[in-house]
Structures are given as C-alpha cells and as structure tokens.
Amino acid sequence: MGHKILVIEDDATTGSFVVRGLDEHGFSVDCADNGRDGLFLATDGSYDAIVLDRMLPQMDGMAVLGALRAASIETPVIILSALGAADDRVDGLNAGCDDYLVKPFAFAELLARLRLLIRKSGAGTRTVTSLACGDLEMDLLTRQVRRSGRAIELQPREFRLLEYLLRHAGQVVTRTMLLEGVWDYHFDPGSNVIDVHISRLRKKIDESFPDPILHTVRGAGYRLGATR
Amino acid sequence: MARRLAALLFAAIFLPTLAMLGFMNFASARALAIERSSLVTELRDELMSEYVGDGPRGLTSAIRDRVRFNPLGEEVISYADASGKIVAGNLPAWPRALTPRARWFEIAMRRPGDRVGHRVLLLITPLPDGSRLVTGYVMSGGQQLSDANQWAFLLALAIAGPLALGLVFVLLRIIERRVARIAGIAERVGEGDLSQRVEVGTGDDAFSRLGRGFNGMLDKIEALVVELRLVTDGLAHDLRSPITRLQSVIERAAVGARDAGARAALESAQQEAEGLQGMLTAALQISRAEAGIGRDRFEAVDLAAVLGDLVEIYGPAAEDSGFVLAAETAEGMVLPVHRELLGQALGNLVENALRHAEGGSRIDLGVTRERDAIVISVADDGAGIPADRREEALRRFGRLDHSRHAGGHGLGLALVEATARLHGGRVELNDAHPGLIVRLILPVAA
Numbered sequence: 001m002g003h004k005i006l007v008i009e010d011d012a013t014t015g016s017f018v019v020r021g022l023d024e025h026g027f028s029v030d031c032a033d034n035g036r037d038g039l040f041l042a043t044d045g046s047y048d049a050i051v052l053d054r055m056l057p058q059m060d061g062m063a064v065l066g067a068l069r070a071a072s073i074e075t076p077v078i079i080l081s082a083l084g085a086a087d088d089r090v091d092g093l094n095a096g097c098d099d100y101l102v103k104p105f106a107f108a109e110l111l112a113r114l115r116l117l118i119r120k121s122g123a124g125t126r127t128v129t130s131l132a133c134g135d136l137e138m139d140l141l142t143r144q145v146r147r148s149g150r151a152i153e154l155q156p157r158e159f160r161l162l163e164y165l166l167r168h169a170g171q172v173v174t175r176t177m178l179l180e181g182v183w184d185y186h187f188d189p190g191s192n193v194i195d196v197h198i199s200r201l202r203k204k205i206d207e208s209f210p211d212p213i214l215h216t217v218r219g220a221g222y223r224l225g226a227t228r
Numbered sequence: 229m230a231r232r233l234a235a236l237l238f239a240a241i242f243l244p245t246l247a248m249l250g251f252m253n254f255a256s257a258r259a260l261a262i263e264r265s266s267l268v269t270e271l272r273d274e275l276m277s278e279y280v281g282d283g284p285r286g287l288t289s290a291i292r293d294r295v296r297f298n299p300l301g302e303e304v305i306s307y308a309d310a311s312g313k314i315v316a317g318n319l320p321a322w323p324r325a326l327t328p329r330a331r332w333f334e335i336a337m338r339r340p341g342d343r344v345g346h347r348v349l350l351l352i353t354p355l356p357d358g359s360r361l362v363t364g365y366v367m368s369g370g371q372q373l374s375d376a377n378q379w380a381f382l383l384a385l386a387i388a389g390p391l392a393l394g395l396v397f398v399l400l401r402i403i404e405r406r407v408a409r410i411a412g413i414a415e416r417v418g419e420g421d422l423s424q425r426v427e428v429g430t431g432d433d434a435f436s437r438l439g440r441g442f443n444g445m446l447d448k449i450e451a452l453v454v455e456l457r458l459v460t461d462g463l464a465h466d467l468r469s470p471i472t473r474l475q476s477v478i479e480r481a482a483v484g485a486r487d488a489g490a491r492a493a494l495e496s497a498q499q500e501a502e503g504l505q506g507m508l509t510a511a512l513q514i515s516r517a518e519a520g521i522g523r524d525r526f527e528a529v530d531l532a533a534v535l536g537d538l539v540e541i542y543g544p545a546a547e548d549s550g551f552v553l554a555a556e557t558a559e560g561m562v563l564p565v566h567r568e569l570l571g572q573a574l575g576n577l578v579e580n581a582l583r584h585a586e587g588g589s590r591i592d593l594g595v596t597r598e599r600d601a602i603v604i605s606v607a608d609d610g611a612g613i614p615a616d617r618r619e620e621a622l623r624r625f626g627r628l629d630h631s632r633h634a635g636g637h638g639l640g641l642a643l644v645e646a647t648a649r650l651h652g653g654r655v656e657l658n659d660a661h662p663g664l665i666v667r668l669i670l671p672v673a674a
Contacts, residue, residue, distance in 0.1 A: 011469050017476040082469065090525060104472030104505050107479055157540045183537050187572035188506060190579045196544040219482070219498075 002026045003048035003118055008038030008064065009080065010056050014103070018051060021107045022114075035059025045073050048118050051110070052097070054081035062095055069096040076117040080105070089186060108220030112172040119171070131166040134213055134226025136205060138166055147205055147213075157182070158201050165214070165224040174221035198222055230404070234396055241392040246385070253381045264365055265332070268351045271303060272363040276353070284309070284359060291316040300341050302366045304348050310358030319362065334367075406435045410442060421523070422450040453519055467508055475501045510639040517569060517646035526564040531604060532557035534571055535593045542578045546591060549582050551608075555593040563602055563670060565651060573647040576640035577606040577666050585610025588663055600672050601653065607665035618657040644668065 005027045009015035015031055022029045030047075032038035035056040042050055042064070050068075054061035065077055076098040089100045098120075099113050131138045135148045143159060145152045154162065164181040165173060175194040179185055198214065206212045215223045278290040291305050295318040306317035314322060320340050333350040350364035413424045425446060426439035478501060482494040516522060535555040546553035574593070581591045588610030595604045613621055622641050644666070645655045653670040 011473075013473040014469060014476070017473070017480075021476075102509070103469060104475045104501070107476060157543075179541070183541055185537070185541075185571045185575075186568060187575060188509075189541060189575055190545075192548075193542060193545045196548055200544055219479070 002028045004046060005029050005049050005051065005114070006038065006041055006047045007031045007051045008033075008035065008042075008056065008061070009051070009053040010034060011053070014053075014080075017107070018110065021111070025111060035061065035064045039064045039067055042068055042075065043071060043073060045075060047075050049114055050075050050077045051114070052077050052079050054079055054092070062092070065092075065095055065097055076120070078110070078113055078117060080110075106174075106219065108172065108217070109174045109176070112174050112177065112220060115171055116168060116177075131163065131169075133166055133169040133224050134211075136166070136213055136224075138163060145205075147209060152204055154201075154204060157197070158204065161197055161201055162205065165222065169224045172217050172220050172223050177221070230400065233403075234400055237396045237399055238392055241395055242388065245388040245392065249381055249384050249388070253377055256377050264349050264367060265351075268349055268363050268365050271305070271365070272351055272353055272361065275305070275361060275363065279355060279361075284315075284355075284357060287361070288316045300339060304339075304350065304362070304364035304366060306362040308360050308362075315359075317362070410439060413442070417446060417449075422446065422453060422520070456515075456519060471501060471505055471508070475505075507639060510643055513569070513572075514639065514643050514646040517643070517650040520650065522566050522569060522650060525566050525568070527567060528562050529565050529567045529570075531561040531563060531565070531595045531602065532559065534567065534574065535595055535604070537571065538574055538578060538593060542575070542582075546578070546582060551582060551585075551589060551591050553578065553591045553593070555595075557593075557595050558597070561595045561597065561602055563651075563672065565670070566647070569643075569647050569650065573644040573668070574604065574606065576644055580640050581606060581608040581610070581664070585663060587611060597672075598669075601669050602672055604668040604670070605665055606668075607660045607663060609660065609663040612659055612662060612664045613657060615659070621657060622655065641666075 005022055007015060007018050007022070007029055009018065009031070010033050012033070015033065019029045019031050030041055032041055036058045038050075038052070038056070039059060041047075052061050052064060056064070061079060061081075065079070068075070068077070077096070078099040078101060079092045079097045080101050080103055081092070082103045089102075092100045098117050101110055101113060129140050131140065137146045138144075138159075140163070145154055145159070145162065160182045161178065164178060173181075176186070176188065178194050178197075179187075179189055198216075202212075202214050206214055211226070213224060213226060215225060217223050275287060275290060279287040282290075288307060291307050294303065295301075295305060295316075299318045301318075304317075304319060306319035306322065307315045308322055309315050312322065314320075318339060319337075331352055333352070334347060335350065336345055336347050338345040347367045348364045349367055350362055353361045353363070355361060410426050413426050416424045425443050428439040428443065429436050475498065478494055478498050482491060482498065485491045485494055532555075535557055539553055539555045543553050578591060578593075581588070585591070585608035588608045590607075590609050592607045593605070594607070595602060597603075622645050641655075648655045648668050648670065651670045653668065656667040656669065658665045658667065
C-alpha cells in the first residue's frame with residue numbers, strides 16, 4: 001500500500017510536478033497551495049510525510065512547521081526552499097523539520113530523501129552492531145567488512161561511505177546525501193568527486209564478485225542492493 | 229594624535245594663565261613706577277615751596293638740612309646754580325648724562341660712600357633764575373619689590389603648569405573614553421554586527437549629538453541591509469522557481485525520450501540548468517557573506533580536522549587527475565568559524581587547483597599560526613597566476629581562462645574572499661615557486 005504524502009506548495013508548476021512524480025512512484029498524494037489549508041490537512045496526522053514549501057501565502061512554511069510541532073504532530077517534514085544558503089538549512093532543522101531541500105532540486109533527490117524519512121520514522125532508533133546487505137556484512141565493532149565470507153580491506157573513508165550506504169540499503173542515495181552523511185558538509189563538491197569515491201569502493205566490494213551490489217541510478221545517485 | 233590633542237589642550241589652559249600672570253606682573257611694576265615718580269614729584273614740590281618762599285638761599289639751606297643727617301638715604305637731591313656749579317645736595321657731581329632740558333631720567337649711579345651702585349629715578353626742574361634742581365629716588369627698594377613680584381610669578385607658573393597638565397590628563401581621559409565607546413561600536417558594526425547602538429544621554433552636548441547621529445545612521449544601514457536580504461532572497465525565490473520548473477520539464481522529457489540524440493540534448497540541457505543553479509547559489513552565498521550574514525553560525529572548529537576532511541573528500545579525485553593532495557597541520561588550530569562556508573571555500577580552492585594548475589603534481593593544504601592570525605593555505609605547483617592578474621582572479625565572474633574550457637562559473641575565488649571577510653580576514657594570492665599559493669588569513673580574536 002502506498003504511503004500518504006501531503007504536498008504544501010504555492011507554485012503550481014512545482015506542485016504539480018512533485019504531485020505527478022510521487023503519484024507515478026506509487027504514493028497517494030494530497031496537495032495544498034497555501035499554508036493555512038496545508039496546516040488544516042496536516043493536523044489530522046494521517047500522513048506519512050509532508051513536503052512543505054518555505055515561502056507560502058497566508059501562512060509561512062516555518063509557521064506551519066512550528067504549529068504542527070507545537071500540536072505534537074511528529075509527521076516527518078521535508079522543507080523545500082529557495083532560500084539556499086546553509087544557514088537557512090540550519091534554521092529549518094532547528095525548527096523541527098527532518099530534512100531540507102533547496103530549489104531547484106532534482107525530483108530523484110526529493111524522492112530519495114522522502115523514502116529515507118518514511119523508513120526512518122517507521123524504524124525507530126535502535127543501536128546496531130552489524131550491518132548487512134545480501135552477502136555483504138559489516139561489523140561495526142571490529143570494523144571488519146566481509147563479502148561471501150571473504151574479508152575486504154577498506155580505508156577509513158571507504159568504511160564510512162559503505163556504512164552510510166548499508167544503513168540506507170535498498171534506497172537511492174544522492175551525491176549530496178553522501179557528502180552530508182559521511183562528512184557533514186552540505187555543499188556541492190564538484191562534478192565527479194563523489195563518483196570517484198564510489199568507483200573506488202566499487203572496485204573493492206564488487207569487482208571480483210559475480211553480482212554487483214553497488215548500483216548507479218541514472219540521474220539520481222547510487223543504491224546498495226542485492227537485487228537489481 | 230592624542231599627543232597633539234594633549235599639547236593643544238595644555239596650551240589652551242596654560243597660555244591664558246601665563247598671560248594673566250604676566251599682566252599682573254606688568255601692572256604691579258607699573259604701579260610701582262608711578263608710586264616712585266610721585267615720590268620724586270612730591271620731594272620736588274616740597275623743595276620748590278622753599279624756593280618760592282625764601283628764594284635760592286632758602287632752598288639751599290632746606291636741601292642741606294635734608295641731606296645732612298642722611299646723605300646716603302633714598303632721596304637724591306642736587307642743586308646747581310645758573311653757572312652749573314653744585315650748591316647743595318648729596319650728589320658729588322652733576323651726572324654726566326643729564327642734559328639741561330630733559331625732565332625725567334633713569335640712570336645708574338654710585339654716590340660717594342655708597343657700597344653698591346643704584347638705579348635712580350631723577351627729575352630735573354629748571355628754576356626761573358637759571359639754576360636747576362634735581363630730585364630723585366633710589367629704586368633699590370622698589371627693585372626688591374619687583375624681584376619679589378618675579379618670584380611670585382615663577383611660583384605661580386610652577387603651580388599652574390602641573391595643574392594644567394593634570395587638567396589636560398583628566399579632560400583627555402573623558403574625551404577619549406567617550407570617543408572610544410563610539411569607535412568600539414563603529415568597529416563592531418564594521419565587522420557586521422548591525423544591532424550595536426551608542427548609549428546616548430539626555431544631554432545636548434556634542435557627544436550626545438554625535439551618538440544620536442551615529443545611531444540614526446546605523447538604523448538606516450540596518451534597514452538597508454534587511455532590505456537587501458529581502459531583495460536577494462526574493463530574487464532567489466523568483467529565479468529558482470523557474471529553474472526548478474525548467475529542470476522538472478527536462479527531467480520528465482528525458483524519461484520519455486526514446487531517441488538517443490534527443491536524450492543527449494536533454495542531458496546537456498540538464499547540465500546547463502545545474503550549472504545555472506550552482507552559479508545562483510554561489511552568487512547568493514557571496515552576497516550574504518559580504519553582508520555579514522552567518523556570523524551567528526560560528527562555532528569553534530579544529531581547522532586541522534577541516535583540512536583532513538578535504539583531503540578525504542577530494543583525495544581520490546585529485547589522484548585520478550594526477551595530483552597528490554596532502555595536508556600539513558598543527559595542533560590547536562581552533563577558531564570560531566562558519567564551518568560549512570569555510571569547507572566550501574577551501575573545496576573551491578582545491579577544485580581550482582585541480583582545474584587550473586596545469587603541469588602540477590601536488591596540492592598542499594596547510595594551517596599555521598602567524599602572530600595574531602591563523603593562516604590556511606592551498607598551494608599547487610602548477611603554472612600559477614602572474615602577479616598582475618591576481619586581482620582579476622578574485623573578482624566575481626572574473627575568469628582568467630577565457631576559452632572556458634576549464635569549466636567553473638568564476639565565482640569560486642570570490643566566495644573564498646567573501647568567506648575570509650565574513651571572518652574578518654583576507655585572501656592573498658602569491659607565487660609558490662612554482663605554482664600558486666592562496667592564503668586565507670583569519671585573525672584570532674584577542
């Protein structure tokens with residue numbers, strides 16, 4: 001069954017683009033084109049995630065977020081904003097949103113982050129000592145990585161990269177998500193910087209095995225998964 | 229400056245005092261002189277009354293009576309007959325300097341029996357029978373008085389001098405403290421904290437007026453900055469929404485495209501849109517950093533760790549381009565910075581080096597302490613930038629490589645400079661012999 005998403009966006013083109021895209025990927029989507037209506041819909045709490053534009057008529061996006069959190073509605077919220085700099089991002093995260101995406105964004109980026117949010121809110125927080133995906137295993141305590149029982153030597157940065165991918169196994173992870181997740185920077189690190197990291201990692205975990213586990217998703221990013 | 233002001237203040241206080249004391253000294257000397265001449269005139273009038281009453285003979289005996297008992301007294305008298313022969317008095321000879329006509333004289337002389345010479349004020353009075361009478365008064369007594377006057381003058385100076393100095397010190401302290409307060413606020417505003425205001429009293433003195441004027445100016449500047457932020461944010465919103473739509477249209481078209489040529493065209497259109505987005509983001513970041521927005525995000529960051537991150541992030545890409553990327557760091561390089569922006573600025577420098585350091589093989593990151601600043605450097609051993617073109621390189625959209633084959637939007641170094649300024653520092657481009665070294669000089673707050 002598809003997840004329920006609420007999109008609060010005043011720009012008709014962006015709104016319909018997001019709604020149509022999510023619809024195509026199997027979500028059921030409601031849409032509001034101003035803050036007040038959006039808040040009204042959101043307060044019933046039945047949504048799995050909310051996509052919230054920051055600049056809205058009648059009621060600002062941050063005010064909507066504040067009102068939701070004040071009413072203890074903890075639906076994950078991803079803010080869309082044209083206010084690009086990292087500072088606004090911090091503001092948004094402090095105000096209680098779960099992720100922050102700057103316009104213009106690729107739909108694939110929004111989709112990847114949205115799926116992550118929905119899964120995160122379902123999974124809860126538990127500490128794990130090992131991660132696995134297919135025949136790839138990672139022991140977080142001994143910091144050892146094995147595939148099909150064979151030990152793989154990784155550099156610390158490669159280990160962290162793989163750990164992030166494993167924690168989001170089966171999901172599309174974008175380049176900026178990787179930079180955020182592994183190094184905690186939010187800028188665009190130039191065209192191929194992340195690609196080079198992935199290709200090195202791929203060499204170690206995929207090259208001498210029959211089935212590739214680290215996939216490139218065209219126009220979006222990467223996905224770690226046992227099945228294609 | 230303070231020394232000049234101090235000298236000026238000292239002069240303003242001390243010179244009037246000096247003038248007043250000088251005038252008093254002059255006035256008392258003058259009063260003394262008048263008193264003396266009136267003594268002389270009195271003596272003359274007394275003797276003249278003898279002359280009028282009893283003729284030359286009476287005068288002669290009166291003079292003899294007068295000087296008999298005290299020939300060396302303060303009174304000086306001499307009486308000469310028409311032929312010039314001295315008839316009576318306590319002057320042994322007619323003083324040489326005296327011409328018959330002049331009336332008042334002041335001369336130095338020594339009477340027989342005088343132990344020291346005296347200055348004497350003399351009055352010559354011609355009498356009707358052709359004889360002449362000299363009356364005078366020794367000024368030595370007056371001299372003592374005028375010496376005492378001078379002593380008093382010097383003493384007054386000795387008191388007034390230090391007093392004036394002390395007053396200057398106090399005044400300077402008051403002025404300096406009030407000016408320093410305003411200057412301190414101006415400095416903080418210069419660093420971008422526009423919320424600062426001068427404390428203004430209710431007074432109507434120049435300092436209060438300066439403070440009020442200053443605050444009015446700051447209100448205006450703050451309003452303009454807020455407006456600027458609104459405009460840039462509005463611009464970002466207005467420009468980004470169309471770009472988002474453009475991207476979404478391209479994305480959807482690419483999904484539907486079956487033809488390989490169309491797909492390639494759409495992909496390059498997508499790349500252009502992404503480039504546009506990057507340029508817009510960078511331009512906005514620069515504007516905001518230059519407006520001082522983001523200082524509230526400063527946190528203490530170990531710069532060595534940031535360089536380590538950069539080596540990790542860019543290392544593999546550098547290696548693929550044939551460069552060795554390394555960082556040389558020291559411990560304790562902790563500074564409150566905007567980590568995000570600084571990371572991006574340094575990333576820009578590394579990318580610039582990768583893109584432009586033709587023929588180079590090394591990119592060295594470093595962080596060192598230099599007196600009261602921490603200096604982060606990014607050096608390559610490539611072709612470098614000639615000294616006369618470095619300024620141009622820092623300019624927004626300033627690209628030295630006009631063929632554009634090397635890519636980039638020309639905002640990388642401008643963002644680096646804006647970042648440095650946000651931290652109160654500056655950027656230097658230097659020759660690395662060979663290659664280019666970019667130095668980010670960030671002052672360490674005292």
